[in-house]
Amino acid sequence: MTTFASATMRRRRMALALAGLLGLAAMPAFAAYPEQPVRLVVGFPPGGGGDLYGRLIANALGRTLGQPVIVDNRAGAGGNIAADAVAKAKPDGYTLLLAMSGNLAVAPAIRPQAIPYKVPEDFTPVGLILEAPHGLFVAHNSRFRTARELLDAARTQKLSFASTGAGAAAHIGMEMVKKEAGVEMLHVPYRGSGPAITDMLGGQVDCFFATASPLVGQVRQGQLRLLAITGNARNPAIPDVPTFKELGVNVPVTQWYGLVAPAGTPAPVVKYLADHLGRALATAEVRDAIRRDAATEHNLPMDGFGKFIQEDIARYKGAATPALLKEISP
Incomplete structure (x- = not known):
């Protein structure tokens, strides 16, 4: 005669066995990922x-994943076109965005009504x-030798100061510098760093505020002078350049890049991607390439990265004065 206790125990064993079978059945869907090339959407040409x-x-991640990671360039609107494409993509782990401070922090903070995501x-x-500092640049023959002299x-x-566009991350960063330093300067927006630098060398504008890393080569060649950078500490690649923080002007914003997937991407796939991104960042090839021009790799996965984005949005929202919003409004 079967007792109540033994019947209950049997049902428990059957339930556990069924759960195990269901778990095994579900595993191959994630264990097989990725079964095809992954697309990385980039908002630059x-x-x-x-x-x-x-x-x-993309190259480093492709090697660790065992599948090609193909770059899909969707330039325009400061990276917002690329972000919108990924926001609307199938959440299966095969479409990723090279997110950056411009399209995932500045745009949502300064003009959320103007973006479709x-x-x-x-x-x-x-x-x-990674994170790269913004920097205050002057021409090689500028009368200003230090950021303190200029401020x-x-x-x-x-x-006057030049930027690569009204409402861009660097423009907002310089507005933070002005506010913290208690100074006024005329903003002159340009379409790209090339014409901005040309006019600065020609004396039409006094300085240029931009992400430092792409211009470090010109600093080393003596064409430009870098007076100060944003961030909390000096960069080992340019150790002689002080931070604004050292000058009593606390501007923590940086130009950053990261990976995001469409909302709803399965958690095991996101975790898998995050782990492999961490492996890619740990390789000497990637680390040295990032550090060469004064950027810094920063392995901050998943929820930590999500919190980082939210904090950056809050910083930019704090800079959105009525006068600034009026200047950048279309």
Whole structure:
């Protein structure tokens, strides 16, 4: 005669066995990932801006994943076109975005109504890749030898600064510098760093505020002078350049890049991608390429990266004064 206790125990064993079978049945779907090439959408044209970092990570990640990671360049609108494409993509782990401060922090903070996607709702964070400081540049023959000299002069003289566009990350960064230093300077937006630097060398503008890493080569060649950088510490690649923080001007924002997937991407796939991104960042090839021009690799996976994005959005929102919003409004 079967007792109640033995029947209960038998049912428990059957339930556990069934759960195990279901678990085994579910595993191959994730264990097989990736079964095809992964697409990395980059909001820059080939060879421009973050495309170099996108290709660096795509190559390294492809080697660790065992499948090619193909760069899909979707340039335009400061990276917002690329972000929108990924926000609307199938959440299966085969479409990723090279996210950056511009399209996942500045745009949502400064003009959320002008972008067709929502942050963080439309994305799942995979991991941060790197941070690069913004820098204050002058021409090689500028009368300003230090950032302190320039900021002091701005209190009594009408100075101007160039940026690569109104409302871009570097523009907002310089607005933070102005606010923290208590100075006024005329903003002159340009379409790209080339014309901005040309005019600065020609004396049409006094300085240029931009992401430092792409211009470090010109600093080393003596064409430009880098007076100060954003961030909390000096960069080992340019140890003689002080931070704004050292000058009492606390501007922590940086240009960053990371990987995100569409919202709804399965958690095991996101974890798998985050682990392999960490492996890629640990390789000497990737680490040395990132550090060469004063950027810093930063392995911050998943929820940590999501928190980082939210904190950066809050920083940019704090800079969104009525006057600034009026300047960048279309």
